[in-house]
Amino acid sequence: xxMVCSACSKSRAFELIGMCDCGGVWMVEYDLDRVxxxxxxxxxxxxxxxxxxxxxxxxxxxxxxxxxxxxGWTPLLSLDRWAxxxxxxxxxxxxxxxxxxxSFKARGFSVAVSLLQERSIRKAAVPSNGNAxxxxxxxxxxxxxxxxxFVPQDCPGMFVREAVSFGASTWLVDGLIHDAxxxxxxxxxxxxxxxxxxxxxxxxxxxxxxxxxxxAEQMGWQLPDVILYPTGGGSGLIGIWKAFRELKxxxxxxxxxxxxxxxxxxxxxxIVDAVKKQTTQxxxxxxxxxxxxxxxxxxxxxxxxxxxxxxxxxxxxxxxxTAEEIADAxxxxxxxxxxxxxxxxxxxxxxxxxxxxxxxxxxxRVVLFNTAHALKYWHYPAPREISVxxxxxxxx
Numbered sequence: 001x002x003m004v005c006s007a008c009s010k011s012r013a014f015e016l017i018g019m020c021d022c023g024g025v026w027m028v029e030y031d032l033d034r035v036x037x038x039x040x041x042x043x044x045x046x047x048x049x050x051x052x053x054x055x056x057x058x059x060x061x062x063x064x065x066x067x068x069x070x071x072g073w074t075p076l077l078s079l080d081r082w083a084x085x086x087x088x089x090x091x092x093x094x095x096x097x098x099x100x101x102x103s104f105k106a107r108g109f110s111v112a113v114s115l116l117q118e119r120s121i122r123k124a125a126v127p128s129n130g131n132a133x134x135x136x137x138x139x140x141x142x143x144x145x146x147x148x149x150f151v152p153q154d155c156p157g158m159f160v161r162e163a164v165s166f167g168a169s170t171w172l173v174d175g176l177i178h179d180a181x182x183x184x185x186x187x188x189x190x191x192x193x194x195x196x197x198x199x200x201x202x203x204x205x206x207x208x209x210x211x212x213x214x215x216a217e218q219m220g221w222q223l224p225d226v227i228l229y230p231t232g233g234g235s236g237l238i239g240i241w242k243a244f245r246e247l248k249x250x251x252x253x254x255x256x257x258x259x260x261x262x263x264x265x266x267x268x269x270x271i272v273d274a275v276k277k278q279t280t281q282x283x284x285x286x287x288x289x290x291x292x293x294x295x296x297x298x299x300x301x302x303x304x305x306x307x308x309x310x311x312x313x314x315x316x317x318x319x320x321x322t323a324e325e326i327a328d329a330x331x332x333x334x335x336x337x338x339x340x341x342x343x344x345x346x347x348x349x350x351x352x353x354x355x356x357x358x359x360x361x362x363x364x365r366v367v368l369f370n371t372a373h374a375l376k377y378w379h380y381p382a383p384r385e386i387s388v389x390x391x392x393x394x395x396x
Contacts, residue, residue: 001059002029003202006306014059016115018199018302025303027242028059028202036250044217049073051107051210057246058111059206065118067143069100071110072210076218076367079336086355089363092224094215096371097339101162103372104211104236105135108204112196113139115203122146123193127173127180129232129295130159131372136196137168148193150180154293157382158375164383172382174390176289178300186392198233199302208236212243215367216253224258225364228350230343230371231262231271231318232298234307241310258367260316261359262307263350265323265342267291268299274308275318281305292323294342295371317359325349330374342377344370 004011007024017026035056047053051072060066075098079091096104109132116124125148126136133149140147147168151160152175163170173180184195196204216223223244229237237260247253262271268289270282277283282304291297301307311318321329329352330345340348347368354360389395 016201054213060114067113071106074098090365093368097373101134103131105131108207109135109139111207112203125184125193134162137163137166141166157380160382172388183392205235208239209243212240224367226366227258228261228347232296260314262318263346265291266320268297269320272318272320319350321349339374341372
């Protein structure tokens, strides 16, 4: 197992780092000949219904260090009735809201916290728009690791209360997710915590990769034509793309890669703007984001260049939808029994837009990702005793 930079192709031994000095992402590479001998289709059928069924493609070496709350193997549900009303072949929704703590973040933190456990690291911190805070708090509690979470002041209160209930030291930040990240970087030496934020280490991306591994297996080792993914930091989209590359190298799937679509909310659209301008680098918005406080409100995605290269490579695109379109699409999914988060509503809204534009073809097989449970975004007050800070020195 080694790491290779997505940009400059430099190689190095595995380490808990996320970004290369050149700005590329350190990607974990496995001995695929060894994996091929151990992880066959037949072997997988006999393994537990968990994301850890793919353990040969995950970077935790000591299985005794695995920290699990039962994450993964979420349903892939066909939406046949909706598909019949649209110019599309088939629609599935990957129901990530059924993970522990109600979101796909459980996958990434199961692996990330397992890697910390493997190395006896006892403190971890994360900047988050909500779901990552809940997930780190839960998995750190499971492992007996101290958790520190920093979320924007307008973060929905359910996330804050959940993090507190799991015992995490929790702060509200007068700013956005990158301001929360700066507080962690400024304080990590003094406090001795490990930053498990997006692209700060490899475990979260590798854990989210299992969404793609599962989806391929659930579809009978076939890949869809189009994948719509809500994109904030983007490690979920990168992980799914990486999963398909590894499955193709292992000979478990064949054919063309799906067309990837990044979906963002109007008011914070760095990926969409870069696609429109045909640039290779993401340019953060000049003004503070005006979008809702959800997981896609990330004005400075650290792996933006890699996200853009994936969209180009797969002949995909990026779509911005409005808050009103998101709410309407949440109601559509609700009518089909799906508790869709705003992020899940965003991809459903984007599907309608792409059908109208002709990007989605009449025979396309499309997978939507509902990344979290709708109830986590209810209007619910955060605990009054939680401190609001602007910068690290105010923590004390």
